[in-house]
Amino acid sequence: MNGRDYDVVIAGAGIVGGTLACALGNQPLRIALVETKPPVLHWPIGARDLRVSAVTLGSARLFQALGVWDDLCAQGVSPFYDMHVWDAAGPGEIHFDAAGIGEETLGYIVENRCIQAALMRRIEQCANVVWCCPASVEALELDGDHILLGAKQSERLKTRLAVGADGADSALRRLAGIGAQAEEYGECAVVANVKTSRSHQRTAWQRFLPGGPLAFLPLPDERESSIVWTMPAERAQNLLALDEPGFIAELQTALGDKIPRQGLGRVEAAGPRAGFPLRRVHAESYIAQRLALIGDAAHTVHPLAGQGVNLGLGDAAVLAETLLRAHAEGKDIGARSVLRRYERARKGEVLAMMAALQGLHRLFGSQHASLRWARNLGLDMTDALTPVKNLIMRHAVGGGSHRSA
Numbered sequence: 001m002n003g004r005d006y007d008v009v010i011a012g013a014g015i016v017g018g019t020l021a022c023a024l025g026n027q028p029l030r031i032a033l034v035e036t037k038p039p040v041l042h043w044p045i046g047a048r049d050l051r052v053s054a055v056t057l058g059s060a061r062l063f064q065a066l067g068v069w070d071d072l073c074a075q076g077v078s079p080f081y082d083m084h085v086w087d088a089a090g091p092g093e094i095h096f097d098a099a100g101i102g103e104e105t106l107g108y109i110v111e112n113r114c115i116q117a118a119l120m121r122r123i124e125q126c127a128n129v130v131w132c133c134p135a136s137v138e139a140l141e142l143d144g145d146h147i148l149l150g151a152k153q154s155e156r157l158k159t160r161l162a163v164g165a166d167g168a169d170s171a172l173r174r175l176a177g178i179g180a181q182a183e184e185y186g187e188c189a190v191v192a193n194v195k196t197s198r199s200h201q202r203t204a205w206q207r208f209l210p211g212g213p214l215a216f217l218p219l220p221d222e223r224e225s226s227i228v229w230t231m232p233a234e235r236a237q238n239l240l241a242l243d244e245p246g247f248i249a250e251l252q253t254a255l256g257d258k259i260p261r262q263g264l265g266r267v268e269a270a271g272p273r274a275g276f277p278l279r280r281v282h283a284e285s286y287i288a289q290r291l292a293l294i295g296d297a298a299h300t301v302h303p304l305a306g307q308g309v310n311l312g313l314g315d316a317a318v319l320a321e322t323l324l325r326a327h328a329e330g331k332d333i334g335a336r337s338v339l340r341r342y343e344r345a346r347k348g349e350v351l352a353m354m355a356a357l358q359g360l361h362r363l364f365g366s367q368h369a370s371l372r373w374a375r376n377l378g379l380d381m382t383d384a385l386t387p388v389k390n391l392i393m394r395h396a397v398g399g400g401s402h403r404s405a
């Protein structure tokens, strides 16, 4: 094997690609991790990332197994014990709590760049992982029992398996000729970190508005939350252009004054904002010859339930486990039969989650009077039916998923 021969080349060192590299770290496989943009590893003390993720218990357990959880905790993860969801167009309300499902927390809010930095520090300790950055995979060619990847700013990489972890616009998906079903929602998620007059009470708050959901996710400071506010794209442009007092006034109106348990209070300050256009993308296949897709490259979902990263982490864990088992059994890790095992293990869970998110998006997006009535009744009935509610929550927090690699 020469310096450019690998067992696995991972294109994309976002949270999902970085996690796969960690899971394959210090194993008897030679890995290259190729990334276009150098990740941010240092920032001023107290500065917060605009992007955060609600990390499920299953994902937290995966990070523990990979040896990155302690690093994340040292940087600051924010556990939440309750979740309140209520409808602006009626009295419907539902409340979930960790005790109801016998867990200490429902999940954790973690800044994306903290996750990436912790993963990078772990990868540095893995002698079998070669870091190629900045470099972009731009060409792909099959060569017998290998695949050749052409990368801008890098030599050609020869590998037994290429993994596309390169996000919703995946170049590897396109280069491998894998089609994708894509739907533009015509919506944008506006994100910002805000200060409120009252404590967030370690609770994730979500109010469904006619234009889309508004979520307040608790940050480590008890009066600081990260908001994710979905709305029609045009309205988002207007809101992004407002000055801080104008934006706070709109946000306060959207939050309303009937906040359950007197949480949050008034919005007092809002930091910089950013908008993310939303779409749904689902690859027609997660595999091709000597290639596998993971994370947003395979499936991009609406952020209304905070599941995108978590689904991608499930892919990374299952792919790592599949490859390591195949290698231990002396099999070719790029063989179709091996990759099929990965796809079969993931597609069912992803399709079920995508269908649930589509259903929620339609149900809460509709202003039809009968649907409004039904969803408010549904929220209240589910809230009253503790076993059903706890079943939903147990699934959402990913209690049992993401077996470690």
Ligand SMILES: Cc1cc2nc3c(=O)[nH]c(=O)nc-3n(C[C@H](O)[C@H](O)[C@H](O)COP(=O)(O)OP(=O)(O)OC[C@H]3O[C@@H](n4cnc5c(N)ncnc54)[C@H](O)[C@@H]3O)c2cc1C
Pocket (backbone or CB within 6 Å): 011, 012, 013, 014, 015, 016, 017, 034, 035, 036, 037, 052, 053, 054, 055, 135, 136, 137, 138, 165, 166, 167, 168, 171, 172, 189, 191, 228, 276, 294, 295, 296, 297, 301, 303, 305, 306, 307, 308, 309, 310, 311, 312
């Ligand atoms: C507003 C918002 C809020 C969200 N909140 C949550 C949440 O609370 N919880 C949750 O689970 N999910 C959430 N999501 C979804 C989540 O952000 C995504 O699912 C997740 O970031 C996807 O990670 P990824 O690593 O697959 O892709 P990406 O994060 O897109 O990473 C892809 C990486 O590949 C690199 N790359 C691209 N092309 C190439 C190439 N050709 N060669 C090499 N490298 C390349 C990119 O530079 C990038 O670093 C949210 C999404 C949005 C928009």
